[in-house]
Amino acid sequence: MxxxxxxxxxxxxxxxxxxxxxxxxxxxxxxxxxxxxGFRPKNVTQEMVDQIHSMFPDIPPDNIRFDLLRTGNVELTSNKILERGFLDAPPPAYYTLYPRQETQAPAAASRAPTAAQIAAKESLIARYELQERAQSEIASDDTSNGGGKAKWEDTPEKREASLRERKAQMILAARQRLLAQQQAQGGADASGSS
Known part of the structure; x- marks a missing residue:
């Protein structure tokens, strides 16, 4: 006993x-x-949230953090944004664990990018290394339609090169349209102020 x-x-x-x-x-x-x-949260760092928020500035940081708590992976969350265009808002219980950070700037001012943010963003011309072609098109005043129909290539390498060339043509054509639009606006502003 x-x-x-x-x-x-x-x-x-x-x-x-x-x-x-x-x-x-x-x-x-x-x-x-x-x-x-309702799920076991993964480890999320502020750098992960900032990385996604820099790619998708229109997505609220709380939505990003909530999705990262589920996935724990920047790529999965980024792909979800690309596929759906948005992230679900966190439930009210989320805010008891992760209170909102109050910002000093008004909401409208925080949405408008600053000059430093605009300068820091990389243009498509720079990203795809098309500076020389853009300058040569300006000099030759080439206004191609930027694309056309693609031909199916025999090898993956040729298809990749064809896709890369079509992207470059589309970017340069969009740039030409933007420059023409800016010139038209500049002309309209000049004639309107006379």
């Missing part, structure tokens, strides 16, 4: 120690986060 009492006391002590060890702040937060969100 004494051995049974000793076993029960030992078991009770082990349960108490286990509960005490797992009720620390870290484990309590993880359990409450899982219960509040």
């Amino acid at each position: 004494g051995e049974v009492v000793n076993a029960i006391v030992a078991f009770a002590v082990i349960v108490i120690i286990f509960r005490w060890a797992t009720s620390s702040e870290y484990f309590g937060l993880a359990v409450s986060a899982s219960a509040a969100l």
Whole structure:
């Protein structure tokens, strides 16, 4: 009979120690986060949120963080934005765990890009290394339609080169249309102010 009492006391002590060890702040937060969100959140850094927010500035950071908590992967979240065009808004329980960060700037001013942000963004001409072709088109005043019908190539390498060339033609054609539109607006502004 004494051995049974000793076993029960030992078991009770082990349960108490286990509960005490797992009720620390870290484990309590993880359990409450899982219960509040309905899934076990992944580790998310501010750099991950900033990286996606820089690619998609119209998506709210809270929506980005909430999706990253689910996926834990910048690529998966980026692909979801590209496929759907938006991310789901977090539930109210999310804001109890991750309060909104108040910004000092008014909302309308925060949406407008600053000159530094505009200068920091890379243009498509620079991204696809089309500076020389853009300059040569300006000099020759070439206004091609920028695309046309594609021909199916025999090898993957030729198809990739054809796609790359069509992208370049489309970018340059869009640039030509933008320059023509700006010139037309400039002409209209000049004649309207006279």
